[in-house]
Amino acid sequence: MFKKGDVISKLILVLFAAILLLMVLGGRLFTDIEEEAYESEETDRIVVGVSQLGSESGWRTANTESVQNVFTKDNGYFLLFNNARQKQENQIKAIRSFISQRVDYIVFAPVVETGWETVLQEAREAGIPVILMDRQVDVTDKSLYVTCVGSDFVEEGERAGRWLEKDLRKRGMDKETVNIVVLKGTEGSSSQIGRTIGFSVVASNHSNWNILEQEYADFTSAKGREVMEVFLKKHPDIDVVISQNDDMTFGAIEAIRDAGKTVGIGGDITIISFDAVNTALEMVADGIINVDIECNPNQGEYLSRVIEMLENGEKVENQYYVEENVFTIENVTRELIEERNY
Numbered sequence: 049m050f051k052k053g054d055v056i057s058k059l060i061l062v063l064f065a066a067i068l069l070l071m072v073l074g075g076r077l078f079t080d081i082e083e084e085a086y087e088s089e090e091t092d093r094i095v096v097g098v099s100q101l102g103s104e105s106g107w108r109t110a111n112t113e114s115v116q117n118v119f120t121k122d123n124g125y126f127l128l129f130n131n132a133r134q135k136q137e138n139q140i141k142a143i144r145s146f147i148s149q150r151v152d153y154i155v156f157a158p159v160v161e162t163g164w165e166t167v168l169q170e171a172r173e174a175g176i177p178v179i180l181m182d183r184q185v186d187v188t189d190k191s192l193y194v195t196c197v198g199s200d201f202v203e204e205g206e207r208a209g210r211w212l213e214k215d216l217r218k219r220g221m222d223k224e225t226v227n228i229v230v231l232k233g234t235e236g237s238s239s240q241i242g243r244t245i246g247f248s249v250v251a252s253n254h255s256n257w258n259i260l261e262q263e264y265a266d267f268t269s270a271k272g273r274e275v276m277e278v279f280l281k282k283h284p285d286i287d288v289v290i291s292q293n294d295d296m297t298f299g300a301i302e303a304i305r306d307a308g309k310t311v312g313i314g315g316d317i318t319i320i321s322f323d324a325v326n327t328a329l330e331m332v333a334d335g336i337i338n339v340d341i342e343c344n345p346n347q348g349e350y351l352s353r354v355i356e357m358l359e360n361g362e363k364v365e366n367q368y369y370v371e372e373n374v375f376t377i378e379n380v381t382r383e384l385i386e387e388r389n390y
């Protein structure tokens with residue numbers, strides 16, 4: 049005779065095994081369908097393999113959407129999309145898989161700048177043009193990629209510095225000691241490197257700008273909050289926060305408020321942010337963020353134009369910069385926020 053308890057635990061086990069089997073089969077089925085669809089494609093569509101570095105920020109979501117909206121069937125494309133979840137090894141794997149599937153173009157947003165030579169060499173040997181999106185790679189042989197569509201991150205950093213110069217002058221604080229902390233993005237990424245360099249160039253002209261700390265916070269809200277909490281405990285006298293993206297800014301503002309301080313126009317701490325996603329622009333309009341240096345994620349159209357040029361045998365530049373702006377309470381309107389798609 050079976051005990052009631054034994055029967056129940058066996059039933060649970062069977063149920064668990066069945067769920068597991070379904071999950072595995074489901075996964076296999078999904079991959080098979082995707083591959084089958086690609087293999088049986090009539091090849092008049094342009095096959096593009098896109099390796100996105102992750103989904104760490106609101107900006108990244110908008111960047112992914114912009115690519116997915118442009119590489120569509122209606123526009124004559126077949127898109128193979130992979131999200132690398134912030135890992136360079138996943139991006140390398142995805143690129144190798146695009147090579148073995150013999151895509152027509154590889155587009156990728158490199159999570160960091162170094163470590164790409166080998167896989168880019170493999171793409172070149174397979175005769176597949178590589179286009180960089182958003183960020184740069186640090187390789188000696190620049191012909192390993194065709195072009196890069198992205199932002200001028202050094203210029204963005206300088207814009208932040210120039211805005212601070214002007215603001216301090218306006219407030220008659222340009223001779224006073226100004227205590228600054230910097231929340232930096234993903235270590236080794238072009239956006240982190242460029243924005244840091246750009247801001248430092250301007251800061252080096254001001255001996256009264258006292259950079260207390262610079263710390264990596266991975267471009268995420270959670271890490272922005274965590275690092276800001278540490279800054280606040282160590283330094284009771286912070287005047288300015290430079291946060292290299294909006295997500296980190298959101299976390300940092302929470303930490304500042306929890307510490308009993310105020311932010312923005314007329315507040316204890318001036319907030320300088322990057323990206324200018326809609327939620328942040330609302331905070332600019334409300335005087336919570338003092339300035340937001342735009343980073344434009346709408347790169348899909350630029351990428352498809354580049355591919356069109358390559359298809360027509362036209363020569364392309366080795367860098368295309370997207371258009372970007374600087375937003376303060378003076379130029380952010382509700383209409384502008386409503387019109388924007390990010």
Ligand code: AHR
Pocket residue numbers: 104105106107108182183239267292293294295322323343
């Ligand atoms: O490389 C662009 C940066 O990456 C954006 O500023 C940030 O939000 C994203 O994660």
